Amino acid sequence: MKIVHTADWHIGKKLHKHDLSEDFDLFINWLTKFIEDEKVDLLLISGDIFDLANPSSEARRQYYRALIRLQKLDCKIVATGGNHDSPAMLDAPQEIMRALDLSVIGGLPQDLDEVIIPVKNKSGETELVVAAIPYLRDADLRSGEQASNHEDRIEAIRLGIERVFNEAAAICKHKYPGIPAIAMGHLFTAGIESSESERDIQIGNLAAFRASQFGNYYEYLALGHIHKPQRVSAEKPVFYSGSPFPLSFSERADEKRILLLDTNTGYEPDSIAIPNFRKLIKLSGNLSELELKLNSLEHNSSLKSLIEVDLIEEQYDAQKVYALDQLVDQFQTDGFEIVKQRVQFENQIEGSSQLYNKDQQLEDLKPKDVFTELIATHQYSKDDQNEIMAAFDEILEDVQSGNTGN
Incomplete structure (x- = not known):
């Protein structure tokens, strides 16, 4: 099974009031051809689909146009919400999305089983399972205990994130025993390089999540939020795909990427350069x-x-x-x-x-x-x-x- 990992599309982004909608359209043109040529089976979009929680009507049109074009390629699409996205807005057309075999998880549902998405092969057999975990907000991570100080609150957030990923892994293991699982996430992980266009999350990025806390059940972690493509040091492959085009001048020298996995050969991705549409x-x-x-x-x-x-x-x-x-x-x-x-x-x-x-x-x-x-x-x-x-x-x-x- 071939899988493409991308993230941080930021549809509707303006750079110093300059609209970047053309950049996004050119990226989708290129991505559509790449998926078609490579016969990709699964596309993962790990958060920050939009740049604003209340995107413009034109940004929404771009989003739906892109999904329709990609869906026609016989490629399963799984997308999650990021810290820039409105969970309610992404989740609103869920019934229509399901009818089109599109899986969009805007916010963490009350029933964690809903983020577990089986992916079938051409023979109709479940070949892979995806734990599509969106950006986790404070409300998703609060426990019954109140933190007595700032340090306790930071640690409670880390433990809350760890709990969600571990519980999702347990569901995968129980419902789909023996089936490989990968996870999606949108968060700040310790030890990575960031850029000025990324909005601080989880108390100013202080709750940097340690990669070891993901556990060792998932074969691959498809992360979003950091715009510079990079690998996180961990036991299993943990990667940020980065944004598909520069979103700030601090990213002007970055070579933008998508990541391509072929599960027939393993879960180490190939890094595929995206053309530079604008300098x-x-x-x-x-x-x-x-x-x-x-x-x-x-x-x-x-x-x-x-x-x-x-x-x-x-x-x-x-x-x-x-x-x-x-x-x-x-x-x-x-x-x-x-x-x-x-x-x-x-x-x-x-x-x-x-x-x-x-x-x-x-x-x-x-x-x-x-x-x-x-x-x-x-x-x-x-x-x-x-x-x-x-x-x-x-x-x-x-x-x-x-x-x-x-």
Whole structure:
């Protein structure tokens, strides 16, 4: 039996207000062809199907379109909810999903038997069983005892997660003896690399679950939540497939993957690279360096490349901030779009109080004295200083006379 493990689709994701729906559509086009060519029997989607708990109507349409396309390939689909997903929203069309032989577990059901999904082969025999465990929320993990402190609560969460996986394993063993079992999960496991686009879960990721707590019954653990594809050190194969395309600039260098298992040869997956549909580019430097880098860009991806610009200068200079704004506004190179700009001044004075000695009180100083001292810390020409001070005098006069133009 051939199995594909993927996760963290984040349908509806916007990166600095830029819609990534095209990225998802191209991924589904590629995945559909891959499943068809490889004759994949089972597709696992381990949580964070959507980016928002209340996704837009267009995001929902993308989700249903993708499921219908994949379902037509005679491939069993099992999907679970993640911390970004609404359990109620994913579970709502359950009867329709069952009629289409689609298994979607949005939230942990009261009857744990419902997460145990047998997978039949072409002969109609159960060849594999999947414990489709979704993201476990605090309410799923609470016991009757109240934790007396923060450390006890963290340990109670770990033990609660362990209990769910162990109970699911016991059900698999009882109902399907001798049938190999794999589990799905959406959680933060100790000892892995994360990215800035992942939302903290289970008290800020402090309840990092130890891989040994999964037990040794499952042949494979298909995990979601971490966007960088990686293996977790454990007795049995435990893997994060990662997200199928970059969801933040911190993921721009990651090679995105799906994982392919062939149970005829074992449960060690092959890592299959997903094509890079869009580049995320981060440029940093002073004003002249940024201008040179922006003029040297070469477009070689399917979709428009997104750029994050980081201006780094030694001394604060309002004119350079203005010049960066102009550079960004006038940038119109085909195939590229600047979606974020930042400014860093290495020697920037953080507050007006730092301009004076500690024994001086800011409230004892006149506004013009403070502003004059501030201007003196910048490298303006004499003419520029005179113009700035004249503008300040005009504003100050308006403020003091109550004439603010309103």
